[in-house]
Amino acid sequence: MPADLAVIGLGHHGLPLAQAATTAAIDTLGYDPDARAVHELTAGRPPVDGSLSAAEIRRMLGSGFRATGDPAELGRVRTAVLCAQTPLGADEHTLDLTALRETARTLAAKLRPRTTVILESPVYPGTTEGLLRSILEEGSGLRAGRDFHLAYSPSRHDPGSRTHDYAHIPKVIGGLTPACTEAAAVFYGRITDRVVRARSPREAEAVKVLETNYRHVNIALVNEMSWYCHDLGIDLWDVVRCAETKPFGFQAFRPGPGVGGHGVPIDPNHLPYSTRSLGYPLRMVELAQEVNGRMPRYVTQRCAQLLNEHGKSVRGARVLLLGVTYKPDLADLEGAPAHEIGSRLMELGAHLSFHDPYVMQWRVHGHPVPRADSLYEAVAGADLTVLLQQHRTYDLQGLAVKAQLLLDTRGASPAGAAERL
Structure with a gap:
């Protein structure tokens, strides 16, 4: 037909x-x-x-x-x-x-x-x-x-x-x-x-390159700002909240545990055939990839630091990851930073579990990670809870009350209720 x-x-x-x-x-x-x-x-x-x-x-x-x-x-x-x-x-x-x-x-x-x-x-x-x-x-x-x-x-x-x-x-x-x-x-x-x-088709193709790389470069900038502000004792989330009131010349991006999804950064220098190479890379794109690629490691370091500040070691600690998808309210795991963060925590000896309303089974390096059936009981029992994805079903205020320690990588919890990225 x-x-x-x-x-x-x-x-x-x-x-x-x-x-x-x-x-x-x-x-x-x-x-x-x-x-x-x-x-x-x-x-x-x-x-x-x-x-x-x-x-x-x-x-x-x-x-x-x-x-x-x-x-x-x-x-x-x-x-x-x-x-x-x-x-x-x-x-x-x-x-x-x-x-x-x-x-x-x-x-x-x-x-x-x-x-x-x-x-x-x-x-x-x-x-x-x-x-x-x-x-x-x-x-x-x-x-x-x-x-x-x-x-x-x-x-x-x-x-x-x-x-x-x-x-x-x-x-x-x-x-x-x-x-x-x-x-x-x-x-x-x-x-x-x-x-x-x-x-022409080239201009249309370059639109995709610009749109995708624009996202990655700006996320990298605010991710670097998160390190900078943390070291200086500055609340980055308050900084972004205030900065986005500027009616011109600024678009708000927020940090996170890494960049996932299907929109991969595109550097036209890396072509499948050398005759089309520019001979130089898009440096901003390379730097953005480098910065964003460091975020899972940085989140792991913050987990270790937070546990240490409260007299606990990563080794043997019960760590619960909340939200393992790349985007809120979706089941898509493509490129989600949760996998690398979970892998690093397991390598450090943490006892890992996870909860995600859209994911029933999740594996890290081929090993199944236990899924928490009762969210609030799991949060209360974990030495550290890490919010990686802000699904609408998560009541961050309620979870913060239950958690022994809560690291919020999305800035979704009420001010003062959790440690923020």
């Missing part, structure tokens, strides 16, 4: 797009080579990261959404959006474009004239015009900009947000030709309120 849209890659980028398109009454097909993921979605079960609920999946299916692992269906769509995952590779510098290459080859074999192809995955500037274009043209025998439309649009999704839904987030689009841009604009105009046209 033909469809208006094929969303290729049903992960954290693809599913929100598929949901928005289905809500807008666009006949949407979801393709993923992972047979298990397709089976789970078809059965109405939500993704493990909790980005969509079972009710939302059922509504999508009831509105006509179909998930498939059959590439033959990709040859009968008007628009194909590639949402393959591009995580950091093993070297933690370069993006792993393996999934993008594979899905592009799959699409190329079925691509037909007049199809609009859009890439949404985070990539390096030049990937759409270079890598993706060459794979599609070689695999299809068609020519981008003449036989089919090709464009890039950076994914902009705020998982779990109650204020930023898909339809009200402007979409940036950069096409290979003006006609490509307009074809993509027509598609996105059906599901979003505003479309912003970039000069």
Whole structure:
């Protein structure tokens, strides 16, 4: 059965797009080579990261959404959006474009004239015009900009947000030709309120680089401020509260135990092919990665210091971690700093346990960490409780009363109720 849209890659980028398109009454097909993921979605079960609920999946299916692992269906769509995952590779510098290459080859074999192809995955500037274009043209025998439309649009999704839904987030689009841009604009105009046209795919790709790195650099700045203020006996949280009253030239960021999630920092110097290297790194990005990468170690040091100040050693201490996901009110563990913090505490000899309303099982280095069933009893029994993620269900005032020691890495507890980062 033909469809208006094929969303290729049903992960954290693809599913929100598929949901928005289905809500807008666009006949949407979801393709993923992972047979298990397709089976789970078809059965109405939500993704493990909790980005969509079972009710939302059922509504999508009831509105006509179909998930498939059959590439033959990709040859009968008007628009194909590639949402393959591009995580950091093993070297933690370069993006792993393996999934993008594979899905592009799959699409190329079925691509037909007049199809609009859009890439949404985070990539390096030049990937759409270079890598993706060459794979599609070689695999299809068609020519981008003449036989089919090709464009890039950076994914902009705020998982779990109650204020930023898909339809009200402007979409940036950069096409290979003006006609490509307009074809993509027509598609996105059906599901979003505003479309912003970039000069080319490169500018659109660079938008993602800037947006992602902006977040990391500013988080790194406020993380460094947390060290500085702690050493001087200054309440950083009060500093941020006051600073954010400035109506110009300042946007408030807050420190935390580390940076997680899917928006990895992108340094265009680290390219998969040396001929495109700038010859120099983005120093601010490198420094931000260095600073943010130190936060789990810093949190562990603060845990040891806090225990020591109260006559206890880390070795043998009962440490309870609250919230092990990367973002509040989601089950997504991608890049969450809790794993490294838990690992470091275990290496120091702490007896670790955890609680998270969205995570039933959690492992560190392959070893299962006991989950606290009774939250308040666990808090009262722990030598140290560490808030790593501020889920809405946590009553920080009540937990602070119960806890022997509470280290709040999110500044969520009432002033004076806990030790803050």
